[in-house]
Amino acid sequence: MLTNLNLCANLSFMFGEYEDLLERYTQAKNCGFKAVECAFPYNIPIDVLRTKLQETGLKQVLLNTEPGQNLGYAGRKGEEDAFMESLKLSLQYCEATGAGLLHIMSGKKQEGVTEEEVRETLIKNLVKALPLLKEKGVIGLLEPINQNSIPGYNMDNYQLAAGIIRELDDPNLRLQLDVFHMQQIQGNLTKSMEELLPITGHIQVAQVPARDEPNRPGETDYRYVFDLLKEKEYKGWIGLEYKPNMDTVEGLVWIEEMGLKL
Template sequence: MPKFAANLSMMFNEVDFLDRFDAAAMAGFKGVEFLFPYDWDAVELRAKLEAAGLSQALFNLYPGDFSKGDRGFGAMPGKEAEFDAALDQALGYADTLGNELLHVMSGIVPAGVSREACTETLIANLKRAAPKAAARGKTLIIEPINTRDIPGYFLNTQDQGRAIIEAVGADNVGLQFDFYHVQIVEGDLAKNFEKHLDIIRHVQIAGVPERHEPNVGEINYPYLFDLMDRLGYDGWVGCEYRPKAGTVEGLSWMKGY
């Protein structure tokens, strides 16, 4: 049976962020994830997790100025110092919050910079970061994202992600497999999941095309949930979707799981 983690950046927006932990627990979740924790004190967030009886699944490294379109430093030539600082910050938060997984955002390909240069930068950054993360018991993951939601994003396909992970060659560097993005870019969800299962460390779900609940749209998630069980995937399944109406009102899809 899949382990669902509520994404508190997208779900339970009916209440303030710090109240979403209790709201998620009351709705039946055992884990949570969110985009970024850096506007809050790590100790305060840890207290919210413990009070609600929740586990932290993951969060993202600081991406730069999100409001101005920054989407990470991982594959950005010339931003190595910013990447290193973001990694150190994220490791500190993860030590306090207790999560193993950290998502390294690749970023948007800069004008005039080749994709080859971005590939080399991401590999070099991950090679440098992996031992530091391993020493703290952490795993770094990269996520292919569709360019409809984030135009110009560097990492887009599972094969591209695999090639980078294999080039890094570290046990604690893996793939974040988001069925929403995979459907938009590649499709063939079941076969893609099975093909890359050996490097998948985290899964996310949402309906396609509107990114609502997983029972809204074109993806047959009950089949995919059964597939995860059959293949032995036992990691978190992050619910990174925007509720169509109210968060709790839209959770009927989760009954039975």
């Protein structure tokens, strides 16, 4: 039986029955979650968010950087100042919530900017970001996102992300491995995950193609995926970044069905 994988609720996707993000924290707590993640809580004042976490006792695992108008700045040429400003704001939220992981969003492609220029921009921005991440005790994450979900996103393949992480070779920069995106970008999940787990700082899951519960019909056998993660002794968090096919609470039966626990 699988009992030792750490699951956290993604509040940007789950508990959509409640428009208020703060209420989603309460609902996650009521369902037995010990930890949560969310993308963009930046419309909530820091003190209010901190108080909600204290009230619920939930651990904030991960945030995304403040996205601006183009889902991030890290790979966008000429927007280096905006990247640093967004990073500083995001780190304020990490510090207040205790989030130790920050998905550094790369932004959408710009007309006339080559892939090599995107890579150079990413590296330049990340080199400047690393001292700030270290100071706050936060690990920055790069996440490849498939082109069906976000057309024209800069970080759209694992070669780019893994190459930068290995080149910079810093413990405060790791991969965010979303199985939903990996299946669509390159598939070959077993070999891909075995190769990338050593540089992975966070994992997310959802069924393909509907991005719903892992036990729903689809392309990915999540019983196998979870077995593989246990076999490889993955100790990090697994974010449930899926869109519930039904009522969020009713849909949580998949966790027990797969021998997992909150």
